[in-house]
Amino acid sequence: MKKFFVLLAALGLTFGLAQDVESLDPSGQTVMFWHQHSSERLAGLEAIIDDFNANNEWGITVEHEYQGGYGDIFQKMLPILGTSSTPNLVVGYQNQAATYAIADGMVDMTPFVDSPTWGLTAEEKADFFPGFYNADIFPSFDNQRFGFPPNRSMEVLYFNAEWINELYNAGAISFAGAPKTPEQFAEAACAATENPFSKAQGSRSLGYQLSTDASRFASWTFAFGGNVYDYDANEYSYDSPEAIEAMTFLQGLFDEGCADFVTERYGDQTDFGAGNLLFTVGSSSGLPFYKSAVDEGADFTWGVAAIPHTTDEPVQNIYGASVSIPTGHSAEANLATWLFIKHYTSVASQDTWARASNYFPVRQSVANEMGDYFAENIAYQTAFNLLPYGTTEPPVPGYDFVRDLIEGEMAAIMDGSDVEATLALANGEANLILDDQLSAMQ
Amino acid sequence: MQEPAQVLSPAPPPRPVRPRRRFKGEWLTGYLMVMPATVLIGLFGLFPIGYAIYMSVHRWRIRKGGFIGLDNYERVLGSWGGAAAFFGGLLLILVAHWLWTTAFRGHSDWRRWARLAGALTLLSAGISIALGWGAMTEAGEARFLSGLIRTTYYGFLSVPTQIILALIIASLLFQRLRGSEFFRMVYFLPYVTPAVAGAAVYGALFSPRDERPINQLLGWFGIPPQDWLFEPDPVLELIINGVLVRWANLTGGEPIEVALSGFWAGPSLALITIIIFGIWTYTGYNAVIFLAGLGNIPKDLYEAAEIDGAGQRQRFMHITVPLLSPVTFYLTVLGFIGTFQAFTHLYVMRVPATRDAVDTASVVIFDTFYKRNDFSLAASQSIVLFVIILILTLFNQRILGGRGQ
Numbered sequence: 124m125k126k127f128f129v130l131l132a133a134l135g136l137t138f139g140l141a142q143d144v145e146s147l148d149p150s151g152q153t154v155m156f157w158h159q160h161s162s163e164r165l166a167g168l169e170a171i172i173d174d175f176n177a178n179n180e181w182g183i184t185v186e187h188e189y190q191g192g193y194g195d196i197f198q199k200m201l202p203i204l205g206t207s208s209t210p211n212l213v214v215g216y217q218n219q220a221a222t223y224a225i226a227d228g229m230v231d232m233t234p235f236v237d238s239p240t241w242g243l244t245a246e247e248k249a250d251f252f253p254g255f256y257n258a259d260i261f262p263s264f265d266n267q268r269f270g271f272p273p274n275r276s277m278e279v280l281y282f283n284a285e286w287i288n289e290l291y292n293a294g295a296i297s298f299a300g301a302p303k304t305p306e307q308f309a310e311a312a313c314a315a316t317e318n319p320f321s322k323a324q325g326s327r328s329l330g331y332q333l334s335t336d337a338s339r340f341a342s343w344t345f346a347f348g349g350n351v352y353d354y355d356a357n358e359y360s361y362d363s364p365e366a367i368e369a370m371t372f373l374q375g376l377f378d379e380g381c382a383d384f385v386t387e388r389y390g391d392q393t394d395f396g397a398g399n400l401l402f403t404v405g406s407s408s409g410l411p412f413y414k415s416a417v418d419e420g421a422d423f424t425w426g427v428a429a430i431p432h433t434t435d436e437p438v439q440n441i442y443g444a445s446v447s448i449p450t451g452h453s454a455e456a457n458l459a460t461w462l463f464i465k466h467y468t469s470v471a472s473q474d475t476w477a478r479a480s481n482y483f484p485v486r487q488s489v490a491n492e493m494g495d496y497f498a499e500n501i502a503y504q505t506a507f508n509l510l511p512y513g514t515t516e517p518p519v520p521g522y523d524f525v526r527d528l529i530e531g532e533m534a535a536i537m538d539g540s541d542v543e544a545t546l547a548l549a550n551g552e553a554n555l556i557l558d559d560q561l562s563a564m565q
Numbered sequence: 566m567q568e569p570a571q572v573l574s575p576a577p578p579p580r581p582v583r584p585r586r587r588f589k590g591e592w593l594t595g596y597l598m599v600m601p602a603t604v605l606i607g608l609f610g611l612f613p614i615g616y617a618i619y620m621s622v623h624r625w626r627i628r629k630g631g632f633i634g635l636d637n638y639e640r641v642l643g644s645w646g647g648a649a650a651f652f653g654g655l656l657l658i659l660v661a662h663w664l665w666t667t668a669f670r671g672h673s674d675w676r677r678w679a680r681l682a683g684a685l686t687l688l689s690a691g692i693s694i695a696l697g698w699g700a701m702t703e704a705g706e707a708r709f710l711s712g713l714i715r716t717t718y719y720g721f722l723s724v725p726t727q728i729i730l731a732l733i734i735a736s737l738l739f740q741r742l743r744g745s746e747f748f749r750m751v752y753f754l755p756y757v758t759p760a761v762a763g764a765a766v767y768g769a770l771f772s773p774r775d776e777r778p779i780n781q782l783l784g785w786f787g788i789p790p791q792d793w794l795f796e797p798d799p800v801l802e803l804i805i806n807g808v809l810v811r812w813a814n815l816t817g818g819e820p821i822e823v824a825l826s827g828f829w830a831g832p833s834l835a836l837i838t839i840i841i842f843g844i845w846t847y848t849g850y851n852a853v854i855f856l857a858g859l860g861n862i863p864k865d866l867y868e869a870a871e872i873d874g875a876g877q878r879q880r881f882m883h884i885t886v887p888l889l890s891p892v893t894f895y896l897t898v899l900g901f902i903g904t905f906q907a908f909t910h911l912y913v914m915r916v917p918a919t920r921d922a923v924d925t926a927s928v929v930i931f932d933t934f935y936k937r938n939d940f941s942l943a944a945s946q947s948i949v950l951f952v953i954i955l956i957l958t959l960f961n962q963r964i965l966g967g968r969g970q
């Protein structure tokens with residue numbers, strides 16, 4: 124009997140999914156949204172939701188719940204995948220969506236996005252930054268779309284512009300302004316270690332603080348012209364010549380005493396603000412925090428720039444969580460959820476959201492609305508202008524586990540381990556993890 | 566006045582209760598009384614264990630797959646022979662203890678032979694554990710087995726230290742010192758401090774930066790600043806190398822650098838820092854429990870001992886310590902279970918720079934579940950840890966429990 128009901132439910136679900144999207148009626152649906160936003164971002168999100176609830180023509184109601192950080196949400200989702208206990212909409216990184224998809228826990232949004240009735244027009248699609256728009260289409264899952272981007276951030280170089288000027292004027296470095304190549308970066312970092320900033324609030328003086336983070340590994344590898352993932356072979360490439368070159372470069376900075384680890388939470392931000400640190404690399408979403416650190420600290424002129432690169436053009440690491448529709452709900456509810464996503468990523472909502480969250484909007488035309496904001500936030504505009512040079516980290520299941528592995532090996536390299544041997548071993552292990560993950564799909 | 570004569574009529578004979586019905590009634594009442602607790606324990610205590618066992622024998626990566634029997638256990642333990650030798654060796658320790666202390670207790674002629682047998686059994690246990698562990702680490706889950714070693718360091722370094730410190734603190738507070746209530750509260754405070762908040766403060770205190778408090782303190786004694794939570798090298802290696810550098814400075818020679826590895830190299834400085842945090846958290850709680858135990862020791866025993874000329878130290882060693890054995894047993898069992906399951910502060914305080922130097926078994930299990938998404942492997946790791954905790958509790962029961970009774 125139980126098996127019969129399970130079969131019946133499965134048939135119902137299949138029927139629901141197979142129903143023609145165009146003929147669905149989303150009227151009166153309630154959409155539950157799980158997210159990680161708090162304080163100012165939450166206020167911005169609530170404004171967007173309130174606007175949708177008040178003005179949508181189908182009487183759809185969006186409810187939202189803060190469910191902790193990305194990790195908390197991921198942990199809450201795993202045990203309930205495929206059941207009706209899942210929310211209608213959930214925030215998650217691409218690799219998390221891939222993990223959900225292994226358990227058939229994700230709805231492919233392609234029919235909604237492409238629907239003549241409910242979807243986006245060709246013009247609207249073209250308005251999205253291509254890199255952002257395509258990041259949630261998963262080649263390893265038959266190009267299904269398991270997410271849609273409402274925002275993105277980018278890894279940028281934060282630099283103390285005044286200190287660089289001092290170094291240049293004192294003849295300690297050979298260039299003015301932000302470093303463009305790794306050689307310039309190393310030159311300035313080492314010079315800063317020897318020549319403290321005039322406004323520094325402490326005796327410590329350092330060129331660069333590195334947080335052992337897989338995204339930082341990826342950013343430096345991108346900047347050296349490589350990638351951490353070989354999309355043709357569908358495997359990690361942490362031991363590529365570019366990755367080896369990037370890590371050797373950073374190891375050299377550590378060996379010469381020009382760089383050190385970030386040893387306290389946001390310690391690099393604090394040291395940067397106090398004028399004790401010339402460079403740090405971090406997410407562009409941290410811009411307001413850097414501003415506060417500088418304003419409350421040594422109060423100097425600072426800026427953001429592309430990660431110093433060996434390539435002709437910068438190659439910037441762009442990341443950010445998307446929103447996904449978990450399975451376990453009716454086709455009407457999924458459509459209602461999509462209609463909210465469409466509203467969330469509309470030009471007007473993106474303008475509100477970018478200002479509230481300090482994330483980048485995902486649509487190019489939003490920039491036209493944000494002139495006043497750009498004028499007030501020059502660093503934000505500088506970073507925004509780097510968006511065309513963006514690339515992303517791999518959207519594969521188990522990436523969190525690989526990240527931990529790479530972070531440990533990155534620390535070992537900075538402590539003096541042989542770069543080539545360490546990365547060869549790490550890459551082998553990363554690919555074993557990937558194989559292990561992908562085997563679950565078969 | 567004479568009381569009216571009572572008319573004594575023979576009391577009606579007690580209604581015969583058929584023993585069987587009475588027994589049934591008691592039986593039913595008894596079961597009804599324990600039912601709520603049984604249901605709750607069954608639901609929240611036993612069912613998860615059963616479910617974990619069920620998960621561990623299936624291929625289960627986010628979604629349930631087919632039955633795979635004991636494959637996951639073989640993955641974790643490496644080889645059945647090695648595991649049998651290792652766990653058998655652990656049980657042999659118990660046998661050795663029984664032979665040494667209990668067997669042939671009433672037969673003085675046999676006692677010497679029993680002790681000899683006990684010693685030989687202990688030796689066999691050591692060999693069996695070493696060989697078994699060697700075989701396990703060769704083919705087993707390296708991360709989990711290394712995690713078990715770190716868990717062992719964590720438990721065996723923190724629990725005895727907590728107990729000894731707590732006993733000392735409790736004895737001092739029991740002297741009715743002025744303000745002892747205040748100190749009792751102060752010592753208890755770390756236990757009620759949220760682990761995450763406490764760990765964050767510790768992270769700042771033990772920061773590798775030169776200007777942070779602990780490194781400043783070391784500086785006063787001429788010791789160079791340490792990396793603490795960022796130091797993956799064994800503490801023994803750091804000490805030996807520190808001494809060798811000093812020696813080289815004194816003699817003007819080249820310093821030799823020693824690199825230690827393996828079980829006997831001991832825990833990393835990062836793990837020691839976390840152990841210090843564990844000791845700070847639980848010592849106060851243990852002291853409060855010891856205080857309650859001290860209050861239950863009859864005062865006349867101390868008075869009698871004093872009259873017999875026993876000094877303060879003798880009274881402490883021969884009255885306080887033995888009579889606190891039940892409390893010590895309780896705290897030791899709870900301490901070991903707690904340290905073997907410890908997670909939150911370890912997870913909060915670990916940093917990538919130490920790689921896996923502080924990843925105890927429970928941290929590895931968490932990663933296997935949530936990052937590697939291998940639910941069945943994580944479940945089998947949990948069951949192995951559960952069995953080890955069970956054996957450890959048996960040890961405590963055998964060695965300390967006997968004294969406590």
